[in-house]
Structures are given as C-alpha cells and as structure tokens.
Amino acid sequence: MSSSAGRRCARCRSPRASDNTSEFCASCEPLIDELRRRPPAVPLTFWSHPAIEEAARRQHMGNIIAAYRRHPHHGAPISQEIAGQWAGMSQAQISRMETGKPELHIDRLRFWVRLLDIPPHLLWFESAPVSPAPVTNPDAHLGAAPHETTTLTTDVRSKTRILDDGLIFDSVETIDHRRRLAVDTDIDEVVLSHVDAEIRTVIDTYEQRPPLQLARHVRGLRARVQSLLNKRQLPRQRERLYAAAALLSGIHGVLALDVGRFTVAGHYGAEAFAFAEAVQQPDLHAWVRASQSLIAYYSGQYYDALAFARDGYARSPRGPQAVRLAINGEARAHARLGDVWGVDDAVGRGLAALQARSSDAVSPSLALEPYCEARAAANAATAYLLLGRHEDARTHAQLSLAAFDRAELHGPRALSRLDLATAELQRPSKEVDLEYACAVAVEALTLTSGHAFESVTQRTGEFLVGARPWSGHIAVRRVAGLLEQRGRRALPAIPSRP
Numbered sequence: 001m002s003s004s005a006g007r008r009c010a011r012c013r014s015p016r017a018s019d020n021t022s023e024f025c026a027s028c029e030p031l032i033d034e035l036r037r038r039p040p041a042v043p044l045t046f047w048s049h050p051a052i053e054e055a056a057r058r059q060h061m062g063n064i065i066a067a068y069r070r071h072p073h074h075g076a077p078i079s080q081e082i083a084g085q086w087a088g089m090s091q092a093q094i095s096r097m098e099t100g101k102p103e104l105h106i107d108r109l110r111f112w113v114r115l116l117d118i119p120p121h122l123l124w125f126e127s128a129p130v131s132p133a134p135v136t137n138p139d140a141h142l143g144a145a146p147h148e149t150t151t152l153t154t155d156v157r158s159k160t161r162i163l164d165d166g167l168i169f170d171s172v173e174t175i176d177h178r179r180r181l182a183v184d185t186d187i188d189e190v191v192l193s194h195v196d197a198e199i200r201t202v203i204d205t206y207e208q209r210p211p212l213q214l215a216r217h218v219r220g221l222r223a224r225v226q227s228l229l230n231k232r233q234l235p236r237q238r239e240r241l242y243a244a245a246a247l248l249s250g251i252h253g254v255l256a257l258d259v260g261r262f263t264v265a266g267h268y269g270a271e272a273f274a275f276a277e278a279v280q281q282p283d284l285h286a287w288v289r290a291s292q293s294l295i296a297y298y299s300g301q302y303y304d305a306l307a308f309a310r311d312g313y314a315r316s317p318r319g320p321q322a323v324r325l326a327i328n329g330e331a332r333a334h335a336r337l338g339d340v341w342g343v344d345d346a347v348g349r350g351l352a353a354l355q356a357r358s359s360d361a362v363s364p365s366l367a368l369e370p371y372c373e374a375r376a377a378a379n380a381a382t383a384y385l386l387l388g389r390h391e392d393a394r395t396h397a398q399l400s401l402a403a404f405d406r407a408e409l410h411g412p413r414a415l416s417r418l419d420l421a422t423a424e425l426q427r428p429s430k431e432v433d434l435e436y437a438c439a440v441a442v443e444a445l446t447l448t449s450g451h452a453f454e455s456v457t458q459r460t461g462e463f464l465v466g467a468r469p470w471s472g473h474i475a476v477r478r479v480a481g482l483l484e485q486r487g488r489r490a491l492p493a494i495p496s497r498p
Helices: 002-006 028-037 044-048 050-057 061-069 080-087 091-099 106-116 146-168 172-183 189-208 211-229 235-258 262-279 282-298 302-315 322-336 340-352 373-386 390-407 410-425 434-447 454-466 474-485 488-493
Strands: none
Touching (some): 044 050, 061 106, 080 091, 106 172, 189 235, 189 410, 282 302, 282 322, 302 322, 373 390, 373 410
C-alpha cells in the first residue's frame, strides 16, 4: 500500500509512472515548473474569497499569503516552498510570516503587493494616515520630561522614514530576489556546447547519411533545444538557443526537400528565419536565406529562390555565405529565368568572393564557413548548363568532379556527373556521344542508389528531357528505368528546361 502511495503525484494525487523520479506526474510537472518561476495569473474575483478578505481585515500580510496559496482556484494548494521561491525566501521564512506577527514594514508589504498583484481595495496600509507631530507651545517642552519628548519625536521620525523609504528604496528581499532572478538559469553551459557540437556533426555528415535517418536525429535535437527554451536561461544562453533552433529548422527543411516534401520544407525554412530574426546575426540570416533559396529552387519557385538569395547576400555581402548565395542561389535562379546577364554577374561575384583555402578539402554543402572552389564550380556548371552553354558547364563540372571524387561525397559526385552527361547532350547532334552520356548518368544513379536525393532525381529528369530525340535507345531506356525505380512520383515532377 505504501509503495502505491509513494508513486502518486504530490499535486493531483493521480498515479505516476514507476520510472518517474519526480514527485509530480507527467501532466503536473510542466505546471509546477511554470509555477516555480512566478505566481499564476488570477481573475479579479479571486480576491473576494472570504479567507483573503478576513486576512485583509486583520491587516496580516502573512495570512493573505496563506489564503492565496490555499485558494480553490489553483486546484491544489501551492506549497510554502514554491511561494518562497517567488520571493527569494526559504520555506521556514514563509511559515514564520504566515503564522507570526503581522508585517509592519511598508517596503516589504509593497513587495508582496507587487508580487501577487493584490488589488488596492485590500491594502489597509496605503490609506492609513501618518500621525503628525503634535503642535505645541514652543516652550511646552520645558515643563515636560526630556525623555518623553525625545521618544515621541524619534517614533514619529522612524515611522515617517519607513514610509518614505518604501517610496524610494526597494526592500533587501526585493533586491536580493531580483538579483537572483537576473543571474539564475536552469541550463548548464556544457549542454549548450553539446548541442552546438551535434549541429556541427549534422552539417559535416549531411551528405554521408540517408536523409530520413538524419532527419530523425535532427528532429530529436530540435525538440531538445525547444525544451531548453522553456527553461530559465540567461540572455546569452537564449541567443545561443535561438541560433541553434534556426540552424536545426533550416537543416530539417533541406532534409524534407531531399525526400520531396516541398511544403514542409518551406515551413521549416520560414521557422528558421523567424528564429534568426530574433537574434539579429547577419551571418546566420545569410545562412538561413541560402537554405530557403535552395528549398524554393527545387520546389520550382525560382523568383522566390532569387529573392531569398539576394536578401541573404544584402545582409552579409562579405560574410561566409557570400559565395553560396551568389552562385548556388542567385546564378541558378537567374538561369532558370533565362537571365544570361544575371548569371554572369552572380557567378562573377561568387568567384571573386572565394577565399583562399589552405587545403583542397571540400566544404560541407550546408557549411557555416565559406564555400570551397569545388562547390562554387559545381553550381556555376549547373547555371551555365541551364543556359545551354555546355562548354562552360563542362569546364566547371570537371573541376568540381575531381574534388568530389577525392572526398567520396556521393550526392555531389552524382550531380556533377549528371551535369556532364547533360552537357554532352547539348552538343551538336552529330557530335553527341550518347553511350558516354548515358553511362555517366547511370553511374550517378548508382552512386546514390541508397540516398534518393530529390536534387539527383530532378537532375536525372532534366537529362532525360534532353535525351528525348534518342528516347528509343536502349541506353536511354536504362537511365529511365533506374529513375523510375526511385519512385513513380518522380517522373511527373520532371521540370522542363527554360
């Protein structure tokens, strides 16, 4: 029997899980967490309860606090410990205040009025007149005992000082409580560092793990960040959490895009930007806009893709996202819209913004740092390909392909191969090596057979559109068959070239 009672919620007395280490059930725990931070909001009718009105008639603030805690409005009594947390006092101090003599210090009384939001009609001490010093004959004190006059004067001055201090200075309890609230936090810095490290790992392994597998991990991390946001934190900690939320929502949006969930991806992107706006970090703004541009581009919303990229570039024109925004964002969107000058301008700005790197390592696709030369070349190749400038496309694709092959990044390796294959189809028909083009396309699909990236699916569809003059050829049918194996949904969504 005692074992069963020990597993009941301390608030609502309902059974709680055997593995729950808290004294409250799962339903009450969030309510108690919120209650520990501040007194609950109560309606005006709350204060007409007989116990509160009687305590006010007795002019006893401690009794009002006790009646407040036990009010039926709360559903279950609020403990003295929690009431003490509001005021920065111990449970024993609250107990003595409730059962001891009435509090007389005006500043302490006013502290509780502000804390509990007690309405004016219950405040006996605010309307009480201050007894002035008696007006007497200037010589009257000569016939009185010196100590009587001194005692009366000191008493009046003391009362006047207490009243004036309440209007000018806070009580020591108020000051200490405010100080504790200002620097108090429920979050360990080690936890925030772990979240930051996990986000870095996700970005670094984005192209090496299946999208759905990685999306589950990202969703768990995002939920963890949200739970931390619901706790008490310092301003610098909140800024770090908002930045983490922006990055994770942006990554989740790109992962949704990778599996063809365009609408969900767009909403994740909007959420990411909302969190980035809250912390006002230009480089974070730019990173989120680059991700939104990518989502809009593969969703077929090319004007939006261009707008997002331009906005991100404007917010941080010399920041680490400048190359990605100019070439991945602006150049490819301009190409889709048939703007040749826009493509050349964006590619030129992107290549000019390339920063010297000490190694030929390939930067992550969603990198927080600047894009590497291989990434820039790959995106420039795609833009030129969309304009039909197959020689420019081939030159840039070959440059990027060598770096991607060394890094063994299957997604980029596949996309660069598909650009090379499509560039081959754009040559004069008598010069096209169809067998070579189809072999390269098959190689791209084989590389990503376990990772059905939406970008690879769409790029293969564009290859097949270019291969229509040879649609009956066995090599072209083989590419079409491999694409169909990725899902029949992919084929109707194949976009046409501008």
